[in-house]
Amino acid sequence: MQYAFSDRIRALKPSAIREILKATQDPNAISFAAGSPASEAFPADAMRGFADEILRDMPAAALTYGVTEGYTPLREAVMRRMQEKYATGSADDDILIVTGGQQGIELLSKCVLNEGDTVISEAPSFIGALNAFRSYAANIVGVPVEDDGMDLDALECALSENPNTKFIYVIPTFQNPSGRVTSLAKRRAILDLAERYDVLILEDNPYFELRYSGEAVPTIKSLDTKGRVVYCGSFSKILSPGIRIGYVIAGRELITKMTVAKQVSDVHTNLVFQMVAYKMMTEFDLDAHITWLCDLYRGKRDAMTRAIGAALPGTSFVEPEGGLFLWLKLPDRIAGAEFARACAEKGVMCVPGATFLTDELAPCPYVRLNFSTPSIAQIEKGIEIMGGVARGFGIQ
Ligand SMILES: Cc1ncc(COP(=O)(O)O)c(C=O)c1O
Structure with missing residues (x-):
């Protein structure tokens, strides 16, 4: 047919x-x-051991439905680690466990983009995110990436020419595909521009802990005092992409809406692997x-x-x-x-x-x-x- x-x-x-x-x-x-x-x-050995324990000691809890927000001990452990180690996430924020960072990107798009709304993205950028924006019929405006992050003049020009911009999509650390790191000065400037034009920032940061040289740079979320940054993290690159565990840290109201959107998509992220990820955070030296x-x-x-x-x-x-x-x-x-x-x-x-x-x-x-x-x-x-x-x- x-x-x-x-x-x-x-x-x-x-x-x-x-x-x-x-x-x-x-x-x-x-x-x-x-x-x-x-x-x-x-x-794999550590994960197999924890999966065995979970299915032996708490099969009913692991194999039934979970809550959409995510497995509470995992949510708390991720939030604590991000706050204590990276000053990322405040008392006004909440956290949603998602089925990979990709779902976080998709859920934000679903929650804030109407057809034709603009997303400003680094160009080049992560194809999975660009396709998520495309699937909500967004107008994607690319801003060239320089050695230290987005070209700020081009970003400002894109913001002023597209008053229907909903968010700026940034992969600030070891950008995919360019490998670039957005400098601290540019992170501040991007946040200032987002304030000035009253748009959100989607900070997609799955690679930031894989640093082999140079100095760590604070997350954009750690500079944000107004709930303007939606932070998307993932266990894919530090544990395994196959377990499909990621997280979004953002203002409470946004997380509440994204939770409803997630309910419609997949009810909740795989509970057994959320439990394994929790044990990998607390009983394994991550x-x-x-x-x-x-x-x-x-x-x-x-x-x-x-x-x-x-x-x-x-x-x-x-x-x-x-x-x-x-x-x-x-x-x-x-x-x-x-x-x-x-x-x-x-x-x-x-x-x-x-x-x-x-x-x-x-x-x-x-x-x-x-x-x-x-x-x-x-x-x-x-x-x-x-x-x-x-x-x-x-x-x-
Ligand atoms: C920049 C970026 N964001 C998000 C993702 C999605 O990762 P996952 O859904 O596996 O967490 C990837 C995967 O390659 C990526 O490169």
């Missing part, structure tokens, strides 16, 4: 990254296309695990930057101080998509930069390289192969 899809969903395309990952069936292919933690980084992750990923990042230095002259990048990605700049005349396609033909996968643009048709001489999932040997071999592809493009 002919299916009649809604206007909202008809315009949505499958994520190019998911499509690339689906194509990566060749066991010999080297993938720099993922956005996940290393497979060796999952604390901070030591994060330190171990940072050591692992620092080694991989360094291997990638070294290999690029040797094999890819004529390209450039800003060394990422954390996170999972390196944003590789090719000469202006080369489209990232063509380069990525040529690399894929040689068995090396990466994501074309244009995938992350608010305007996917704009020229984009970048590719995104993930360094967390490949081994150091694969990083070295994959970058060497990319070097050969680059020479074929006349990049010297």
